[in-house]
Amino acid sequence: MTLTDPATDRAAPGSTAERDIALRCTGVRKSYGPVRAVDGLDLEVEAGAICALLGPSGCGKTTMLRLIGGFERPDAGEIEIAGIPVAGARTFVPPQRRRVGMVFQDYALFPHFDVAGNVAYALGREAAPERVAEVLRLVGLENLGNRYPNELSGGQQQRVALARALAPTPKTILLDEPFSNLDAGLRARVRQETREILLKAGVTAVFVTHDQEEALSLADVVAVMRDGRVVQAGTPEHVYGRPSDHWVARFLGDTVVLPGEAHDGSVTCELGRFAADASLAGRVDVLIRPESISLSTMPGRQDTQEAVVLHREFYGHDQLVTVRLESGTEVRSRSIAFPAWHPGDQVRLAVDGPVNVLQAALR
Amino acid sequence: MTTAALRRPPRGLVVGAVAVAIPVALPLAYLAYVVAQDASLAWDTIWRDQTLRLLLRSSALAAAVTLGAVAVALPLSWLVTRTDLPGRRVWTVLVTLPLVIPSYIGAYLMVSALGPHGLVQDLLAEPFGVQRLPSIYGFFGAWLVLTLFTYPLVLLTVRATLARLDPQLEEAARGMGRSGWSTYRTVVLPQLMPAIGAGGLLVALYVLSDFGAVSILRFDSFTRAIYASYRASFDRIGAASLAALLVALMFVVLWLEGRTRRRFAYYRTAPGAARRPQPVRLGRWRWPALAFCATVTLLALVVPVSVLVYWSLQSVAGDPNWSEISSAAVDSVTAAGLAAVIGAVCAMPVAMLAARYPSRLAAVIERVTFTGYALPHIVVALTLVFFGTRVALPLYQTLAMLVFAFVVLLLPLAVGAMRASLLQVSPRLEEAARSVGRGPLAVLRTITAPLAAGGVAAGAALVFLTAVKELPATLVLAPIGFETLSTEIWTATSVGFYERGAIPSLVLLLISAPPLYLLTTRHQP
Numbered sequence: 046m047t048l049t050d051p052a053t054d055r056a057a058p059g060s061t062a063e064r065d066i067a068l069r070c071t072g073v074r075k076s077y078g079p080v081r082a083v084d085g086l087d088l089e090v091e092a093g094a095i096c097a098l099l100g101p102s103g104c105g106k107t108t109m110l111r112l113i114g115g116f117e118r119p120d121a122g123e124i125e126i127a128g129i130p131v132a133g134a135r136t137f138v139p140p141q142r143r144r145v146g147m148v149f150q151d152y153a154l155f156p157h158f159d160v161a162g163n164v165a166y167a168l169g170r171e172a173a174p175e176r177v178a179e180v181l182r183l184v185g186l187e188n189l190g191n192r193y194p195n196e197l198s199g200g201q202q203q204r205v206a207l208a209r210a211l212a213p214t215p216k217t218i219l220l221d222e223p224f225s226n227l228d229a230g231l232r233a234r235v236r237q238e239t240r241e242i243l244l245k246a247g248v249t250a251v252f253v254t255h256d257q258e259e260a261l262s263l264a265d266v267v268a269v270m271r272d273g274r275v276v277q278a279g280t281p282e283h284v285y286g287r288p289s290d291h292w293v294a295r296f297l298g299d300t301v302v303l304p305g306e307a308h309d310g311s312v313t314c315e316l317g318r319f320a321a322d323a324s325l326a327g328r329v330d331v332l333i334r335p336e337s338i339s340l341s342t343m344p345g346r347q348d349t350q351e352a353v354v355l356h357r358e359f360y361g362h363d364q365l366v367t368v369r370l371e372s373g374t375e376v377r378s379r380s381i382a383f384p385a386w387h388p389g390d391q392v393r394l395a396v397d398g399p400v401n402v403l404q405a406a407l408r
Numbered sequence: 409m410t411t412a413a414l415r416r417p418p419r420g421l422v423v424g425a426v427a428v429a430i431p432v433a434l435p436l437a438y439l440a441y442v443v444a445q446d447a448s449l450a451w452d453t454i455w456r457d458q459t460l461r462l463l464l465r466s467s468a469l470a471a472a473v474t475l476g477a478v479a480v481a482l483p484l485s486w487l488v489t490r491t492d493l494p495g496r497r498v499w500t501v502l503v504t505l506p507l508v509i510p511s512y513i514g515a516y517l518m519v520s521a522l523g524p525h526g527l528v529q530d531l532l533a534e535p536f537g538v539q540r541l542p543s544i545y546g547f548f549g550a551w552l553v554l555t556l557f558t559y560p561l562v563l564l565t566v567r568a569t570l571a572r573l574d575p576q577l578e579e580a581a582r583g584m585g586r587s588g589w590s591t592y593r594t595v596v597l598p599q600l601m602p603a604i605g606a607g608g609l610l611v612a613l614y615v616l617s618d619f620g621a622v623s624i625l626r627f628d629s630f631t632r633a634i635y636a637s638y639r640a641s642f643d644r645i646g647a648a649s650l651a652a653l654l655v656a657l658m659f660v661v662l663w664l665e666g667r668t669r670r671r672f673a674y675y676r677t678a679p680g681a682a683r684r685p686q687p688v689r690l691g692r693w694r695w696p697a698l699a700f701c702a703t704v705t706l707l708a709l710v711v712p713v714s715v716l717v718y719w720s721l722q723s724v725a726g727d728p729n730w731s732e733i734s735s736a737a738v739d740s741v742t743a744a745g746l747a748a749v750i751g752a753v754c755a756m757p758v759a760m761l762a763a764r765y766p767s768r769l770a771a772v773i774e775r776v777t778f779t780g781y782a783l784p785h786i787v788v789a790l791t792l793v794f795f796g797t798r799v800a801l802p803l804y805q806t807l808a809m810l811v812f813a814f815v816v817l818l819l820p821l822a823v824g825a826m827r828a829s830l831l832q833v834s835p836r837l838e839e840a841a842r843s844v845g846r847g848p849l850a851v852l853r854t855i856t857a858p859l860a861a862g863g864v865a866a867g868a869a870l871v872f873l874t875a876v877k878e879l880p881a882t883l884v885l886a887p888i889g890f891e892t893l894s895t896e897i898w899t900a901t902s903v904g905f906y907e908r909g910a911i912p913s914l915v916l917l918l919i920s921a922p923p924l925y926l927l928t929t930r931h932q933p
């Protein structure tokens with residue numbers, strides 16, 4: 046393969062010795078009656094990083110956030126913040142002494158204080174007007190100090206919540222589904238603003254989301270959670286391009302799965318031959334993202350396959366085209382909306398992006 | 409707090425709530441103890457023919473008033489929420505207002521107007537020589553007065569549900585070709601059943617525990633018999649057995665209502681209808697509709713108020729005993745004010761526990777605090793008399809005993825209001841305060857308390873409002889020489905000096921106005 050693999054583009058994290066760990070969770074468990082919300086979770090977040098806890102609803106991600114914040118007490122396991130144990134077999138530091146900021150899903154702004162009052166409350170005794178103004182400037186709300194929470198838009202409320210959490214200059218800040226209460230149009234913008242504010246403040250941030258797009262676009266590290274555990278953690282490129290199993294692959298995005306045979310560091314499937322981990326042998330699954338599969342009418346390229354268009358879904362910014370190979374296998378391709386393909390079109394199909402090879406799933 | 413999980417309630421809170429619950433449970437426990445001590449005698453009393461007749465009479469009155477109240481409230485609630493009735497807003501207020509008049513004042517005004525030597529007879533005596541009117545006393549009078557002053561309880565619950573119903577369901581039924589009446593019967597009415605049940609329950613329990621109105625109207629109900637047997641012979645065991653039987657009857661009513669509620673649990677309404685339904689056009693029917701509203705308002709509001717004003721003017725002309733009235737007003741406000749403050753303080757740990765740390769223990773404590781509220785006031789009062797004379801003699805015939813009775817009887821009003829406002833304060837707000845470095849006490853002081861203050865005030869106002877007009881417990885427990893407005897009215901009525909009760913009644917209604925105003929305007933934005 047001559048194409049570079051974006052999954053390895055970003056530098057891999059350094060060795061443990063030189064890393065500054067802001068948050069470490071080891072074997073954390075929390076049950077509510079018979080329900081195991083968090084079931085042996087391990088997680089490390091480097092100082093200054095933005096980490097997404099990504100998982101479907103009910104996977105225990107919000108419980109984990111509340112455990113880190115000190116609003117719940119773990120049944121087992123340890124939590125360390127900046128090297129200091131805050132929860133464990135014999136330790137439990139209450140939330141007010143953890144110096145961890147929290148942005149709640151519904152923002153939890155104090156309705157009886159104005160914006161400046163909310164921030165000043167967080168500052169406590171150090172609440173000088175200059176300091177309040179400084180924090181409000183950080184989030185771009187310097188003119189709204191004497192508005193009350195019910196007089197603000199959703200995006201503004203979110204920023205007040207962020208300002209209030211950042212005001213006591215915590216080393217770590219937790220955000221619970223911070224964008225879920227915003228309209229789709231506003232979300233992308235607020236997301237980038239939030240990332241900039243967090244970077245400017247220089248805090249370590251852990252946020253919870255069930256939206257893979259949100260996790261991939263905002264985080265430096267994505268920890269994918271399932272059934273109370275982290276099943277894979279890594280850079281967004283890594284978890285998207287090199288998912289550790291079929292479930293993670295599907296959860297992070299649409300995936301084409303083709304059966305293949307692996308031997309000696311390469312894999313052969315219906316769409317061609319690709320490099321693979323040398324340890325893999327025998328029956329494997331080849332996982333390809335639809336955007337890595339391109340369609341054209343150009344004949345002549347060696348690595349192309351004949352196919353016929355079955356149907357097309359138009360999304361504006363792109364299109365999802367389902368084609369059938371000569372063998373009868375159906376494959377999806379995602380590309381920009383031009384040229385527009387139509388059912389019945391004869392096309393040639395090529396793999397233009399990374400593929401991921403996993404041991405064949407039991408069927 | 410540093411090592412305990414946040415879900416577990418702080419020990420001080422549990423201790424506080426238990427410390428409130430135990431004394432509140434005392435009257436019912438002591439009543440059971442008194443009856444159990446003379447069980448065979450109590451058993452004889454219960455199986456007397458006279459007792460069984462009492463049981464039938466009280467049940468019949470409760471059933472008749474409940475049916476009457478539903479029959480008045482159901483059309484009214486529909487007219488004022490769903491139709492183009494002219495002056496809908498004004499009618500909404502007018503038909504709810506009779507709730508403000510305590511039923512014993514209503515009974516007093518009815519007797520003073522329609523009774524022997526009453527207003528109407530006096531008016532008719534000169535020109536027509538009328539010597540007797542059909543008697544207002546007995547079942548009919550009690551039924552009429554209690555229906556007129558309790559139907560708003562049903563009206564309020566039904567109206568609230570009617571306003572929340574999703575109009576789409578009705579539109580769907582109309583779309584399937586149902587007529588307006590058929591839609592009401594098959595779609596609206598079933599959804600209203602839980603509200604009718606809840607309102608009807610309030611009415612039935614009110615009637616069973618009412619003492620003042622039935623006594624003034626000379627209807628021999630349980631409460632009147634209990635009071636009579638206590639007054640006549642200090643017949644403790646007789647009064648206690650009747651009281652226990654009455655409590656059992658009330659539990660039967662509660663149980664019956666619980667059954668209907670389970671049956672109709674399927675009809676859940678969507679929270680907050682998306683839009684207001686199109687009002688039903690009454691057309692020619694608006695004249696009978698207006699006549700109905702006017703008749704109810706006339707009987708339940710205009711007549712009593714006019715009679716009250718008439719007697720007040722008579723009384724002023726006759727130079728009333730102002731110092732007696734003002735000292736009664738002071739006594740009323742003192743007792744009710746103390747009850748409101750102490751009740752609000754006692755309600756705090758119970759409400760906090762129920763709202764923030766729901767658990768089986770919290771549920772038990774909350775239910776225990778409700779026992780006093782479910783008991784007829786006369787029962788709690790007599791039990792406390794027994795307790796005072798036998799066990800706690802220093803407390804007998806003191807203001808403390810009266811205030812304690814008020815707290816036992818009315819605590820749930822404060823707990824309910826407080827719990828509702830605490831539930832509106834999201835625990836996330838408290839957590840947000842914790843996350844910026846505030847300890848639990850600081851959070852309570854700076855976040856929870858200010859946000860729940862409205863609920864505390866509302867709870868205290870509700871206790872005050874109910875205590876200030878309370879009659880039976882005041883009558884039985886007030887120390888000698890401690891005359892409140894309600895006992896003044898009672899005395900005036902029982903001796904037939906109608907105009908003497910008028911100014912105390914008027915003052916009582918005026919004293920009730922400010923807390924009532926506070927309560928009704930609180931929820932408006």
